[in-house]
Amino acid sequence: MSFATGLICRECGTTYPSDAHYACEFCFGPLEVSYDLAGAKEAVTRESIAQGPNSIWRYGALLPDPGVAPVDLGAGWTPLRRATRLADVLGVKELWLKDDTRNPTGSFKDRVVSVALSSARRLGYATAACASTGNLATSVAAHAAFIGWPSITIIPADLERSKIAMTAIFGGTVLGVEGSYDDVNRLCIELVAEHGDWAFVNVNIRPYYAEGSKTLAYEIAEQLGWRVPDQVVVPVASGSQLTKVAKGFKEFIELGLIDGPAPVLFGAQATGCSPIATAFANGADVITPQRPNTIARSLAIGNPADGPYVLDELRLHGGDCGSVPDSEILECIRLLAETEGIFAETAGGVTIASLRQMIERGTIDPTKSIVAIISGHGLKTLDAVVDTATVSATIAPSLAAAEDALRFHQLVAAS
Numbered sequence: 001m002s003f004a005t006g007l008i009c010r011e012c013g014t015t016y017p018s019d020a021h022y023a024c025e026f027c028f029g030p031l032e033v034s035y036d037l038a039g040a041k042e043a044v045t046r047e048s049i050a051q052g053p054n055s056i057w058r059y060g061a062l063l064p065d066p067g068v069a070p071v072d073l074g075a076g077w078t079p080l081r082r083a084t085r086l087a088d089v090l091g092v093k094e095l096w097l098k099d100d101t102r103n104p105t106g107s108f109k110d111r112v113v114s115v116a117l118s119s120a121r122r123l124g125y126a127t128a129a130c131a132s133t134g135n136l137a138t139s140v141a142a143h144a145a146f147i148g149w150p151s152i153t154i155i156p157a158d159l160e161r162s163k164i165a166m167t168a169i170f171g172g173t174v175l176g177v178e179g180s181y182d183d184v185n186r187l188c189i190e191l192v193a194e195h196g197d198w199a200f201v202n203v204n205i206r207p208y209y210a211e212g213s214k215t216l217a218y219e220i221a222e223q224l225g226w227r228v229p230d231q232v233v234v235p236v237a238s239g240s241q242l243t244k245v246a247k248g249f250k251e252f253i254e255l256g257l258i259d260g261p262a263p264v265l266f267g268a269q270a271t272g273c274s275p276i277a278t279a280f281a282n283g284a285d286v287i288t289p290q291r292p293n294t295i296a297r298s299l300a301i302g303n304p305a306d307g308p309y310v311l312d313e314l315r316l317h318g319g320d321c322g323s324v325p326d327s328e329i330l331e332c333i334r335l336l337a338e339t340e341g342i343f344a345e346t347a348g349g350v351t352i353a354s355l356r357q358m359i360e361r362g363t364i365d366p367t368k369s370i371v372a373i374i375s376g377h378g379l380k381t382l383d384a385v386v387d388t389a390t391v392s393a394t395i396a397p398s399l400a401a402a403e404d405a406l407r408f409h410q411l412v413a414a415s
């Protein structure tokens, strides 16, 4: 059973029933799911959670629609691992990586889609759709295939070929738009007006979708032995993940499952699309939209819907937001792979490079514990690395040629 009570406007607090609303009728503010946490306190315990499945649905009581059968391809309960070799390179004491490459379709988006489509099914929808920078489209297409729904996923036409293939393979309709994600999003808002009977997971059922990101916070706390880390670094596109990670930690503290204070959250963006990092650095309240130009396509949202809430969260608790160039993104994909054996997509490079940047400028404390969220698998953005990650040498099939090459690479002693 769920302790969700309905929807609430994040601006004016007007409440709504748990239906297909997504914007406030009075102030047009975004809605979010509200819960009876006082009522949940007795039922939701460390023990009751630990008895749940090894997926996000172990936290079903704190999600909107666990129902009898949630749409569960197995999202979540991904490894949280101590990263000692990377910690040494970065000069930090306690570093953990939340390895969300290990999700059914290789990104954290499986969390939000699993929740969104479970709610969509309860609300009576039978078609899944989305506006996507790539990973969301893949996850929506996969989950829709899993429950036999048609899907319409809408992406920028020039996305990475691997991401397009990973989406199209599930057999839904994939529309490539000649434009940026922000053009795609605008189009989807128009489409919702025409096709209100389609569940656009991140538009007309966005309040439910967003809740899936809370499970990152829940898992981090549980996997650390019911303890909060001091600092968490979160990649930022629309800003939904960061604001809901904050919500997840706050709910766990309110439920008495962990002791506060909540961790300080830090954002991570690519300089080629850093509207939130820029507003934060300038002390601005208003986010100036940016036309994206970066290899981190999954984070390339120039006009982020949750931007103002991310700024509030960072400012309220002494956070910061990194902004890193493409060269450092590539360097840090390699650094993560070489030190920890994790191959991340470009967003993972953004997270690690931003972590390094914020340690260098002193906003992240290297003596306190840190969790970095690695949100997508490297196979999704192979294009970014194929030119530099290649064979060490091409040789004739002979022992002499092999020995020559190994000598050149100083793997055997020179004779």
Ligand SMILES: *Cc1c(COP(=O)(O)O)cnc(C)c1O
Binding pocket: 107, 108, 109, 135, 136, 235, 236, 237, 238, 239, 240, 241, 242, 298, 299, 345, 347, 375, 376
């Ligand atoms: C979508 C995405 C994010 C963050 O998305 P938000 O819109 O900020 O919630 C982070 N990493 C990857 C790999 C993504 O696909």
Ligand SMILES: [Zn+2]
Binding pocket: 009, 010, 011, 012, 013, 014, 024, 025, 026, 027, 028, 029
């Ligand atoms: Zn309102």
